[in-house]
Amino acid sequence: xxxxxxxxxxxxxxxxxxxxxxxxxxxxxxxxxxxxxxxxxxxxxxxxxxxxxxxxxxxxxxxxxxxxxxxxxxxxxxxxxxxxxxxxxxxxxxxxxxxxxxxxxxxxxxxxxxxxxxxxxxxxxxxxxxxxxxxxxxxxxxxxxxxxxxxxxxxxxxxxxxxxxxxxxxx
Numbered sequence: 001x002x003x004x005x006x007x008x009x010x011x012x013x014x015x016x017x018x019x020x021x022x023x024x025x026x027x028x029x030x031x032x033x034x035x036x037x038x039x040x041x042x043x044x045x046x047x048x049x050x051x052x053x054x055x056x057x058x059x060x061x062x063x064x065x066x067x068x069x070x071x072x073x074x075x076x077x078x079x080x081x082x083x084x085x086x087x088x089x090x091x092x093x094x095x096x097x098x099x100x101x102x103x104x105x106x107x108x109x110x111x112x113x114x115x116x117x118x119x120x121x122x123x124x125x126x127x128x129x130x131x132x133x134x135x136x137x138x139x140x141x142x143x144x145x146x147x148x149x150x151x152x153x154x155x156x157x158x159x160x161x162x163x164x165x166x167x168x169x170x171x
Contacts (some may be wrong), residue, residue, distance in 0.1 A: 001083060005090055009035035016102055021089045024059040026047045030085055031058035036065065050131020055153060107139070110169060116142045119165070122147060133142060141163045 002021075004013050009017065020026065031037070037052035040061060051057055055109035070078040107119050124136040127135075138148040147164035151157035 001086070001090070005094070016105075017093050020102065021086060021093060024055060025153060027059035028055040028063040030089070031062035031065075031097065036061050045163055050129065053131050093138075103159050103166055107141075107162040107166050107169075110166065111141055119146075119162070121161065137161050139167070141165060 002009075002017055006014060006017060037058055040052055040057065042051045046057075066078060066082065069081050074085075094117045096168045104119075104121075111117070111119055120140040122138050122140060124138045126136065134149045134152060135154045135157040136148065137154060137160075138145050139158070139161040140146065146168055147161045149157050149160035149164055151160055
């Protein structure tokens with residue numbers, strides 16, 4: 001699908017696009033869109049800790065749904081499902097450009113081009129219950145805190161902090 005949609009991109013660019021499109025965060029968003037969590041059979045402990053809303057469980061279940069469609073209907077059925085369901089993510093990737101949304105890599109490249117040490121990401125704190133936790137992350141460049149951001153996962157918070165740091169450092 002990416003080869004057809006992004007013929008102008010090189011192999012590295014397509015790899016970044018694929019990584020962003022099939023990330024756990026993206027799969028969980030797609031699973032949330034169809035309310036996949038409400039169909040999960042969970043143990044008592046997982047139910048009590050908000051398992052129906054956990055990013056990892058939703059993402060894994062979405063992957064299992066794709067496999068089930070393949071096993072039940074074959075390659076053409078699963079291809080149609082993927083093309084339909086992933087269309088919004090492909091469009092987001094198109095708007096984001098060739099590099100996708102990998103702000104951490106872009107920040108790393110920027111600081112390395114200035115002969116500075118690699119950026120560090122520090123967990124500044126968390127808020128909320130386990131099933132709706134928000135992670136607060138700060139990015140430190142050359143020993144100085146540059147930006148802080150939050151997200152529903154550490155990875156998401158780090159990406160957002162890197163994006164803010166890039167905006168600040170390139171201004």
